[in-house]
Amino acid sequence: MLRIASTDEVAASWLPSGDAVTAALAACGFSGWASDGNGFALAALGVMLCWYGMGLTRLARRRGLTAHDIGRAAAFFSGSALAFAAIGPPLAAYSRELFSMHMLQHMMLIIGAAPLIIWSRPAPMLLRALPPRIRTRTSAAAKALGLNNTASRLLNPIFVWLAFCAGFVLWHAPGPYALGMRYGSIGLAEHLTFFLTALAFWAIAIGSSGRHRLGHGARLLFVLTAAVLTDLPGALMVFAPRPLYPEHAAGAADWGLTLMQDQEIAGLVMWIPGGLAYLAAAAWLFVAWLRDAENRTILSAARSAAPVALLLGIAPLLTGCNPSGAESIPNFNGNPVRGAALIRTYGCGGCHDIPSIADAEGNVGPPLTRMASRIYIAGVLRNTPDNMSLWLREPQRVVPGNAMPQMNIPAQDARDITAYLYTLK
Amino acid sequence: MTTTELDRVPELAPRDYASPLASKLERLWATKPGLIGWLASVDHKEIGLRYIVTAFVFLLVGGVEALIFRIQLAWPNQHLLTPSQYDQLFSMHGATMILWYAFPVLTGFSVYLQPLVLGTRDMAMPRLNAFTYWVYLFSGLYLYVGLALGSAPNAGWFNYVPYASRPYNPGLNIDFYALANILLGVSTTLGSLNFVVTILHQRAPGMSINRMPILSWGTLTISVGNLFAMPSVTLAFFLLWLDRQFGTHFYSPPSGQPLLWQHLFWMWGHPWVYVIVLPALSMVSEALPVLCRRPLVGYTAVALATVLTMVLGFGVWLHHMFATGLPNIALAFFSAVSLFIVIPSAVSNFAWLATIWTGRPIFNTAFLFFVGFIIVFVIGGVSGFMTGSVPADWQLTDTYFVVAHLHYVLIGWNLFAVMGASYFWFPKMFGRMLDERLGRWNFWLMFIGFNVGFFPMHITGLLGMPRRIYTYPDGMGWDTLNLIITIGSYIMAAGMLLFVVNVFYGLKRGVIAGPNPWDAATLEWSTPSPPPPYNFVVIPTLASRTPLWEERLNEGPYRSQLSEGTPLDHGKEVLGTSSLDAQPNVILRMPEDSIVPLLLALVLTLLFAGLIVKAWWLVIACLAVGLALQLAWLWPRVELRERRP
């Protein structure tokens, strides 16, 4: 019963008012989606993809791509592909006919595209696509306008949780849903709500930034409670013995389904795969929770270890990192073991590639391999332990406007990190 | 000590259970002598033991109920019991075992052990702890008053409407069940709340979340689960009571929805299945490695499996309702999910196997029980897997196959683990060992009796014997099997009796255990047996999951500090720590013993008595007295640093 609108039909529907992109796509045989405004969303997505691609090429040209970069890029591209598949043809057309397809569309956006895109951490790559001068100006302008601040304020977990759940529940009420079906612009708003709130939701659940960074335990609760609430409409669709969304009567019949079957499938699509996605996120968060605790306790043990070691020597045996050959730097008081743990806590690995630190594969800043053997820090300071500590604590004072954030690292922490970095010969 | 002291740097003292410091703590923490002192005690060890003893009494009572109706079922066409008596007995048996034994016994172990394994001196809310115990006890008595009056529940433990609604069940039977359940729900919820706070807020310094014993993961997981699940059943019973007594229209057709009951009940009921097994599994995960002389294999995997089982448990309640006429498409999805819930259990199972394989086991009674446990765990698991498949379940459900399955899960997963745990922790609780020879008899009688008694139920089930029938005709192919089942149940009962004998023997004559008879790894074994009222003379600081094995395992650069710590002797004090890293962040003042919890529990029970006889004046009086007691309980106290001095 598959029904794909013919090119002629589509052309007839959009040509009088269509723009170039939609026209081009429609010419390739894509159907119905153009008329409901999704064309603009698709176009925006396309622009985003190109932009990201430029950043990636630039990076590839500068230093080649690591497996890590490729993984992140793959996440970004597959996330975008999912988003494209969700709102583009042929699903867009099907989703006008079948309620279950419409729900599939929602799920692809909310638990497919959004978490993948968040996981890929696109911001650095998008920034990299800009020419360096524009990049600095953009960030300066953003800073001046307080954009970062506003953005991170908006990422308040309670607010995001409410917006995500409320958006989800509201659009699945029969009334608003019918409106979305009737008017293209409202339909677009529906999808935008889902996608944007989902981005914010996943940014908090699995992302790494934001002012209100939650602990993993809180994130677990954040994800699981939202899962329960967003499963509710699905459950009701399954349990309802009457059709709640009569808009799809004709469409379902075309596909050989009853309205009820269509609704049940829709509910189950929301309930089961949706629930499993949240469950997977919860499992990941749980493991991260324990790993995080492990790092932090090593750190605090190091911080508070008895000054007099009962047995001589400190075995620098840390799971996941092994600063072999750690030697004390003459006249410099820093603990490399603690430093390694600190590097994880401060999240240096988000931007730098640091040997022997799990997950430190960032490609925003320079890789820190063989740091002990380098001549300069940031291209301006001689590479000495004291300068390194200074740079770590006050990067913006040393090179104003550079990309390394001021993290207010206490002096001793900076010395310990330095001590670790100097084990990298 | 001055009353204005608001901040303090904790002192340091050596660990010495014979020092003046110890006697000072003893004075501060000990339960006062005399009956009133005993009734007012808020010591978690005291309360934990009361929980365990009470739960075992309910186990014996529930067991006797089963033994009675097993005689009725041993042969076809028996008339020992009338249908009405049979219905009350099997309903009471189910309710007693699932609600008044299986969970409370685990609560008892948790109440006793959690503060000890966490390295603190009491539960976070000691008075609440006492209160939850009393409410649990009274709710059980309340239910049994119903039995004494001939009005015991008679609609099975899951009490389906409309049979449980008034037109078909006009007596007070169901009202007793409903109200007793609500009362028990109060106890369970508050108890869970207490565990969550204790585990998240009172771990010994350094016991970060990743170093928590699996035992605590079990309790924490099910306590959080309870917080979310309990309201469902409490509400279900409350609405039923409204339907029965005030003519509301929730469950009875035409405008009521009979299936709403099943949804609400199983939304709780399925998580509950995990609630009454996960702590038992975590006791095995805790004790088995000690007896295998190695740390548990796959700590993170087992902890994750525990949590995921609980979470998944909330999503699969529909598999109790496969035959209710749900849409076929939904059945396919839920069948898949129900089958896959096996995976987390498989994780634990293989972790235990690996622990045994790579360890050097000690063959004692506790170990035997754990081995028996693993065997029945697998049998109970695979029969669950069979019922997860929808078409098969259409045949299997509500037959004796399901009865076999649920007994393998509840007795197997719960009772065998509890028995093993009893042998394992009895020396800690009483300072004496249980007898090994009696123990082996105990194990073999129970293990053989259990399998002889319950395995044939799978077969009678496959031969079509429906559950909950008070008798059956001959010629159905069930006769011999039922006789075997009855014999098995009596063998198992004999084994249980031997355990009781062993406990009394152990209390009087058992070998003196010493602080750490099993050479175990965790904190509870670092204090004397039985532990003093204050648990730890100084609060330990941890650097690993296995503080007492660190030197021998030689892992990681840091060692726990057990020989020196803060004594916290300025009154009844414990250390509050941060929930993730267990960094000390507050010194908490603990309340003194108090009779108020008992009084409040009595008032609450009286209120429920008022509800069942509809004596509104009594209800209102109880509410007023209860509120006054609450106010007294919660009045901000200077000595707890809750208000300005």
Add this chain to the structure above:
Amino acid sequence: MSTVVAVSRRSLPVGSVGSHAIGWWGMICAVLTEGALFGYLLFSYFYFAVQPRQIAFPPELPSLWLAAPNTVILLVSSVAVWQAERGARRDSWLRQVVGLGSGFVLGVIFVGVQLLEWQSRPFGLSSNAYGSLFFTVTGFHMAHVVLGLLILLALTVWSALGYFGPRHSAPISIGAIYWHFVDAIWLAVFFSFYITPYLGLRHGP
């Protein structure tokens, strides 16, 4: 080769302080479980709402005439209690007492209006399924409001007695969590009973 970890020697507060107070944690847990209770109540409501037999559900849309202003009243009372909490932290006796007191008064007004709303309904608890649902769910909420009011009353009295200050504001924070929770739940109840009928969850064939 190993080191024994040191016992922390930081200076620690004694007694209940802010989120370190046992009661604070207890209240968070209580709120979670009570939230779940209302979750199940509202699930029951929606379970009925999607059934085909609509005899039980009133054909007309619910009137917002009393409920909407009442919602605002409850929200304002939350703000008042929040102010009291801030007052306690800043050691302002007046703000504490006035905040808690006005929260209490607004709560009482809410109860009064809610009683009027109940009276305006043409059906009762046992007339039909909708009546059972409506009065049970709003009744459950009402019970929580009344409990919240008792808490606010006790807190007002204790504040007036000068028990609390910056170091001793835990009971106020704990009570405030409960009151905010009661308000949040009302929003959910209000949304379910008063708003969703406007969103199409009403009539069935």
Add this chain to the structure above:
Amino acid sequence: MKRFFLGDLAGPRMTAAKVGAFLIATLNDSAAHAAAPLNYLTGHGVRSRPIATLTWALMIISVVVVVIIVALLLAGLRRGHGFSAPAPGTQMPVARPPGGASWIYVGVGISTLVLFVMTVWTVVTLAHVANPPRTDDALRIEVTGHQWWWEVRYLSPDVSREFITSNEIHIPLKRTVEVDLRGADVIHSFWVPALSGKTDVIPGQANRTWIEADKPGVYRGQCGEYCGEQHAHMGFEVIASTPEEFEKWWNSQLEAQPNASSELAEAQNTFIAKCGICHTVRGTRAGGHLGPDLTHLISRRAIGAALLPNTRGHRSAWIADPQHLKPGNYMPRLELSGPELNAVSTYLDTLN
């Protein structure tokens, strides 16, 4: 797979060895059903057969899993480097030997694979049995569950061909029978193990199931959901016969009872006076609807919802004291005098 049949399990001669043997015994399925009429390990219809196959598959996998795990466990115990219980407090060596984690990976991996296969099998079976294969020529009946008996209404496009019977369902061979389930009071569950699994009978909810027999015979059915004191005695029988025989039966059931001949008039009056309030006999003034329709009582095989064989002695015993035979059921003890009892019995004998 479907050739796994049941052994003779009846009677007290059966020993534990036979219990084991039954799992692999292969006799013939009619013997199995004679021995255990409610067993569902052999299917007798289009619907129950794939389910029986699936159940066997699940069971075999389960047994294999248990055997493997127990073998692994015992092998682990027998590796011979354990301690026997030492004195309390003895320090014993501890170690963290490597290699444990792979157990979890391998074990869980294999389990997942098995689960996946069985999930697919389940879903395929479900798709096969959930809905009836042919619906155009299906026979439709409506079954109402009462405490504690079954009312059966045969539906037909021709309303004059509809009639009501109870506790006995006749079906034609090799024809799909759609069963509409109605609940009169509490929840029951419609279950004919040899033909299909359970479907609950829920008041206020229209559930539907279907059965199809491909061998003639009598298949026992039973209420599958606890429904009160006489849940144990809420059986019924499904009788599958050739289409011709079925048609004949239907026609005979349609006939109303003629008014009694003069010598039976007294008996009939007694029946109408004592029983007519609750029971119907079409063609007479007995028109009650609380109990089963008795129009063709004598044609049925059993009375009291498959409780007793339908003989004159049993009928009389039942009428004399239904509360003794089925305590708690809704038929009151009528305190009939001897002659009255005889009269009613005599009248019932004519209901053929």
